[in-house]
Amino acid sequence: SSGINAEYGYRSMTAISSDHLNWSFLLKCKPRDIALQMTQIDFEKFSKIKMCEILKYVKSPSEATSPNMCAFVNHFNAVSFWASSMILLRETKDERQKVYRRFLHVMEHLIKLNNFSSAFALFAAVSKTAVRRVISLTHKQEKILDSSHSLMDSSDSHKNLRSALRSATPPLIPYLGLCVADLTFLIHGNPDKLEGGEINFTKRHLTYKFMDVVRRSQITPYNIAPRDDVITFFNNFSDHLEEEEMWRRSEDIKPRRRRG
Numbered sequence: 001s002s003g004i005n006a007e008y009g010y011r012s013m014t015a016i017s018s019d020h021l022n023w024s025f026l027l028k029c030k031p032r033d034i035a036l037q038m039t040q041i042d043f044e045k046f047s048k049i050k051m052c053e054i055l056k057y058v059k060s061p062s063e064a065t066s067p068n069m070c071a072f073v074n075h076f077n078a079v080s081f082w083a084s085s086m087i088l089l090r091e092t093k094d095e096r097q098k099v100y101r102r103f104l105h106v107m108e109h110l111i112k113l114n115n116f117s118s119a120f121a122l123f124a125a126v127s128k129t130a131v132r133r134v135i136s137l138t139h140k141q142e143k144i145l146d147s148s149h150s151l152m153d154s155s156d157s158h159k160n161l162r163s164a165l166r167s168a169t170p171p172l173i174p175y176l177g178l179c180v181a182d183l184t185f186l187i188h189g190n191p192d193k194l195e196g197g198e199i200n201f202t203k204r205h206l207t208y209k210f211m212d213v214v215r216r217s218q219i220t221p222y223n224i225a226p227r228d229d230v231i232t233f234f235n236n237f238s239d240h241l242e243e244e245e246m247w248r249r250s251e252d253i254k255p256r257r258r259r260g
Contacts, residue, residue, distance in 0.1 A: 012244070023095075025233045026102055033101075035109035037231060038079070038118045039173065040224040046117070046173050047218045051211050054176075058183045060177055071191045072176065076121050078237040079098045083125035085240035088134070096253075100126060100135050104144045111151065113222075114172035116165065123152045130250035168222035174213060182210050 026034070045068070053066040063070045083103050090096040103122055110119035125131065126145065137145065151160050158178055165174055190203045241249060 021088065022233070023099065025229075026086065027098055029230060029233075031102060031105035032109045033227065033230060034106045035113055035115070035118075036224050037227055037234070038106070039113050039115040039222055040109065040226060041220050041231070041234070042075070042115055042118050042173050043171070045075055046176075048072075048219065049214070049218070051215060054179070054183065054211060054214065055187075055207075058180055058187055069176075075237070076117060076176075078240065079118055080121040080125045081240040081242075081246075082234075082237040084128050084131050084246055085121055087126075087131050088241065088246055088253070093134075093136075096134060097136065104141055104148075107148060110142060111115075113150070114168045116161065116168075116175040117173045119148070120152055120177070123148050127244070130246045134250055134253045141218070151203060170217060171222045172217050172220075174217055176214070179210060179214060183207065186210065187228045 022069040048068040049072055050068065053069040057069040057073075061070065061073075087096055087099045087103070090099055103126055107119050107122040107126070110116075110122065119205070126147070151164060152158075153160060161175065161178060165172075165178075186203060186206055189202060192200055192203065194200050
């Protein structure tokens with residue numbers, strides 16, 4: 001597993017609906033159109049987050065004190081689990097390959113749209129071990145995945161992702177996991193007051209700097225016209241398997257080799 005769901009605190013959603021939302025719609029719809037509608041939904045949720053909610057979430061995650069932040073985090077996890085489930089629930093290898101390939105292309109468009117949030121959610125979905133073990137990639141698909149991995153890679157403190165965020169021009173949706181990680185380290189790892197009793201203004205300035213990245217990202221909307229057919233297909237991304245169910249399904253498709 002990518003670890004993203006553990007970091008964000010995954011909360012279970014609803015049960016799978018019949019025919020898993022007519023998955024063939026995903027193959028009929030252009031990847032850019034899927035990415036555009038995901039981005040519009042993401043931005044609506046992202047733009048509602050108040051700065052004070054982020055600080056409260058970092059100190060103690062709670063829907064009572066950070067309702068919009070929690071809603072966005074749950075949405076992120078739902079998107080990731082939805083995509084993994086969409087791949088694993090296909091009956092044939094060919095169907096799984098086609099759905100996996102389609103999500104790779106949607107992810108590419110999300111990156112072009114500066115939607116780093118859902119791009120990261122899809123990257124987590126297609127990188128999940130339960131998914132990867134049942135998928136065979138072509139050389140071209142390996143290159144797409146490697147390129148995305150280079151962007152999302154956590155080594156060097158997400159150096160490449162930070163660089164992409166700095167150079168991106170709005171509209172954009174940052175990956176909030178990075179913001180939360182930075183603020184957690186800053187708030188919990190540094191004192192509010194210095195040894196002499198003075199206020200730690202460096203800590204306050206850095207806190208403002210991290211928060212301002214989010215605030216500035218919220219100013220410029222995408223203004224994407226909603227498409228009812230795509231939004232209906234998403235069904236709030238509520239139809240997905242749980243982590244353990246994904247592993248069971250993955251092992252049904254490709255049983256583990258027994259030692260002996």
